[in-house]
Amino acid sequence: MSKQQGDHYEALACRFLQQQGLTLVEQNWHCRHGELDLVMRDGRYWVFIEVRARQSARFGNAADSIGRAKQEKLLIAANLYLSSRRIDAPCRFDAVLFDGTEPARWLKNIFG
Numbered sequence: 001m002s003k004q005q006g007d008h009y010e011a012l013a014c015r016f017l018q019q020q021g022l023t024l025v026e027q028n029w030h031c032r033h034g035e036l037d038l039v040m041r042d043g044r045y046w047v048f049i050e051v052r053a054r055q056s057a058r059f060g061n062a063a064d065s066i067g068r069a070k071q072e073k074l075l076i077a078a079n080l081y082l083s084s085r086r087i088d089a090p091c092r093f094d095a096v097l098f099d100g101t102e103p104a105r106w107l108k109n110i111f112g
Contacts, residue, residue: 005053006051006053009051009053009098010027010028010037010038010051012098012104013037013038013049013051013096013098013104014027014038016096016104016106017038017040017049017096017106020106021042022040022041022042022047023040023041023042024038024039024040025039025040025041025046026038026039027039029077029081031077031080031081033073033076033077033080034073034074034076034077035077036048036049036074036077036078036081037049037050037051038051039081042092044089044090045089045090045091045092046082046087046089046090046091046092047091047092047093047094048074048077048078048081048091048092048093048094049093049094049095049096050066050070050074050093050094050095050096050110051095051096051098052065052066052095052096052097052098053097053098053099054098054099054100055100061097061099062095062097062098062099062105063095063097063105063107066095066110071111074093075093075111078091078093092108092109092111093109093110093111094106094107094108094109094110095107095110
């Protein structure tokens, strides 16, 4: 998937989550260990959103693409984000998934 397509799905996910009441804090935060697609607030929670899109299920669906290695990178990046901003608050990891022409799926607390 191209960067342009990735940006498109991240924008769709962001709008979708804002309609659900979340507040955008940061988009595409980078560190040497990876990237956080969206950092949002849901009440008192800091929410780290992974956005995944698949045009077809030929190589698995969007959820299948968040494997153990990706999870570890997200955990490290989120810890760096929180510590660099001296944030001590509850957090969770969510995913917004786009599979083909299906509507967006929002999975909350994907590591819980």
